[in-house]
Amino acid sequence: MLALCYPKCTTCKKALAWLEEKGIQTEGRDIKLQRPTAEELRQWHQISGLPLKRFFNTSGLQYKALELKDKLPGMSEDEQIQLLASDGMLVKRPILVGDGFVLVGFREAEWTERLG
Numbered sequence: 001m002l003a004l005c006y007p008k009c010t011t012c013k014k015a016l017a018w019l020e021e022k023g024i025q026t027e028g029r030d031i032k033l034q035r036p037t038a039e040e041l042r043q044w045h046q047i048s049g050l051p052l053k054r055f056f057n058t059s060g061l062q063y064k065a066l067e068l069k070d071k072l073p074g075m076s077e078d079e080q081i082q083l084l085a086s087d088g089m090l091v092k093r094p095i096l097v098g099d100g101f102v103l104v105g106f107r108e109a110e111w112t113e114r115l116g
Contacts, residue, residue, distance in 0.1 A: 002097040004031045006089070015094045015106035024115060026096070035088030036095070041081050044095065048102040052080050055104055057092045066090075 003019065003026040005012035019026055036044070045052055053072060057063055068090075072080060084091050096103040096111070103111060 001026045001099075002029060002095075003027065004029045004036065004091075004093060004095040004097070006031050006093050009093055011106050012094045015096070015111070018106070018108065018111065019096075019115075022115065031088040031091055031093050031095070033088070036085060036091060038081050038085040041084050041091075044097060044102040044104075045081070047100065048104060050102075050104060052077055055084055055092055055095075056080075057090055060089055062087055062089050 001024065003016065005016060005028060007030060016026075016028075041055065045055060048054075056068065056072070058069070063069075075083070092105050094106055101114060103114060
């Protein structure tokens with residue numbers, strides 16, 4: 001399983017601690033240093049079944065600075081994916097990529113349902 005996190009993010013720290021507590025092994029990846037590619041994001045979006053907006057870190061400084069709340073509705077899916085791929089800090093975290101599933105953001109109930 002792949003866990004994309006930002007080391008300074010408290011939610012990521014909680015998620016990683018939860019995974020460790022459950023004995024779930026993950027391969028970690030710093031979302032800022034090794035940002036997801038457009039192809040990865042396209043694939044994860046498809047697997048997750050979530051709206052693409054859920055992949056955006058809507059509480060992040062970059063999201064607000066770029067005024068994406070107003071701009072996203074007018075952007076195509078491809079434009080949004082390219083934007084996400086351009087800066088890992090725009091991407092909601094953590095992202096957990098497993099065999100046949102993708103979890104975006106740490107929601108303990110959702111993670112428990114998926115991982116036990």
